[in-house]
Amino acid sequence: MSLADILARHKGREGPLLPILHDVQAEFGHVSEDAIRDIAHDLNLTRAEVHGVVSFYHDYRSTPEPRPVIKLCRAEACQARGVEALVTAMTPNPAVKVETVYCLGLCSVGPAAMVGTDVYARLDTAKLEALVKSL
Ligand code: FES
Structure with a gap:
């Protein structure tokens, strides 16, 4: 599943940021800077707003964790x-x-x-x- 697919799945949803981040984390193992940029653009948020949420919750990683x-x-x-x-x-x-x-x-x-x-x-x-x- 691509990021575009994830964004499309949550289109029109109220409060979509956390569900999108959850799906991105589950699909890719981390939330990259590119993903933050694309999510922010899609939700009409600033990158700082999305980055703030990603950095607040420790379950979201900015780099993949190679170990279980x-x-x-x-x-x-x-x-x-x-x-x-x-x-x-x-x-x-x-x-x-x-x-x-x-x-x-x-x-x-x-x-x-x-x-x-x-x-x-x-x-x-x-x-x-x-x-x-x-x-
Ligand atoms: S204290 Fe509730 S699961 Fe550990």
Whole structure:
């Protein structure tokens, strides 16, 4: 899917910037300066306005991340269930990029993590290492 296809899909939609950025990030793995320029032009916004949104949300990347990204929940419930031991076990790990998030909505089955749109629950060190190997 091209950027033009993504822009066309959201044509006429109210508040299209975030859905467009979400689709661009999902399709290309990042939101490039060229994409920011084209999105701004299409939505009649300034490049600074679009860039401001891209830089505000850390899920939007300006360059592609070559490694798989594991988002580990470090909110209270997952902390209580031992996520800090997983964080310690994961860092440093050159095979993956570990990011912290705060609650994936899986509090009762934590520690929880997310890779792409897939979520993983009841993680322990062995399960997390198996997940990393599978990526
Ligand atoms: S606190 Fe970790 S999923 Fe809610």
